Amino acid sequence: MTPVFAAIEPYATGMLPAAHGAELYWECSGHPGGAAALFLHGGPGAPMSGGYRRQFDPHRWRIVYLDQRGCGRSRPLAHQVLGSLATNTTDQQIDDLELLREHLGIERWLLVGGSWGVTLALAYAQRHPDRVTGLALAAITDGAREHLEWITQDMRRVFPREWDEFAAAAGRRPGQRVLDAYLERITDPDPTVRVAAAQAWCAWEDVHVSLAPGWTPSTRYPDPEFRAQFATLVIHYWANDCFLPPDGIRSGMPAIATIPGVLIHGRFDVSGPLSVAWDLHRAWPASRLVVLDDSGHGGPSMRESLAAAIAELGEAGATR
Structure with a gap:
């Protein structure tokens, strides 16, 4: 990933026992007493190495990450235990995130995600708006059937x-x-x-x-x-x-109307048309839309813009 802040290592890691026999790998890095932020990887099933940490000021943020159910260092792996797919759903992943929040003793956190991580972050925020200080989202997806097709x-x-x-x-x-x-x-x-x-x-x-x-x-x-x-x-x-309604997370947007958010999208992202981000922005009064003219479904300027959004929402969260 494009460096924004210096590379750091986790100060804590663990395996969290979860529903249906799963164990979820999690890690925390940055400032243990800082404002909490949860980074949600894309995919589903595309866990990340530590590069995601470099988008956060390590002196300000308590950066939380997990390999989502069925992938990475979490167990079991979905492709190795196909029967585990029956309990791998969006609702279950939201429950996993709540389990992790409670385990770490976090009251509220900033949600940060890219691609599928955007859909999961929005689904979680709509279910638990009182637990979310803001959302910094890049390469926007909404889980709607029309966009999957x-x-x-x-x-x-x-x-x-x-x-x-x-x-x-x-x-x-x-x-x-x-x-x-x-x-x-x-x-x-x-x-x-x-x-x-x-x-x-x-x-x-x-x-x-x-x-x-x-x-x-x-x-x-x-x-x-x-x-x-x-x-x-x-x-x-x-x-x-x-595992969402046919319109994905769109019908649930009123639940987060007053939560601040930044939507970042690349103009060359043909797999996720810009209309997805535009329509979510229009349905979300507290959001700001950033369109990058040099990016597709990722890229250096998107990572830099996401780091800027994290900093911006950190300032907003401090005053809420």
Whole structure:
């Protein structure tokens, strides 16, 4: 990640026992007595190394992070224990976050997230608005069915050759959604079927974020373990509408109307159209929208803008 603050290491880590036999890896870094901020990674199923910490002033923030259920250092891993998918839902992840907050003795915290982490942060805030001081969000997603189908179906209008390859690898039946076909393949009893599905899925993931200036293929997808973990959880969530209403988190926006937030989005993010961020901003009176003309679904200026939003919301939270 682009350096903003100096690299730091956690001062505390742990494995938190959670519902349905899960154990959640968590870590805290920065200032133990500082204002609390929770960083939510993307995916689902794309845990991060310590680079996320460099977007926070370590002298000001108590930075909390966890590998979300089913991925990273949390256990069990979804792609290794497919039966665990039955209890891996957005509601359960919200409960996991509350469990962690209580375990760490945090009263309220700033929520920071990117991509899927945006949807999860908004879903949590709508459920527990009294626990949230603000939201700093980048690469905006809302979990709506129409936007999941845009990525997996309608994006053929932008990348026809690549989408045809993606759809062919799904082995779908006549009339079957590509997404549903991939769910069958990524949970198939035959591991060779799952491996092929994960590889094809991640190849498509690289395609639909490729319009940004300076784009290069992801360095994570060549790792077969990452591919399996990531594809299993993304497909599971997307095929189930992210376990949200058809409009995702949009109908719940009145619950956070007065909570300050910053929405950061790249103009080249074709997989998450700018209209997603715009519509959420219009439905959220206390939000500010930042549109980056040099970014797609990430990038250096997005990371710098997120660090600035964290600082801004820290000042706002101190006066609330």
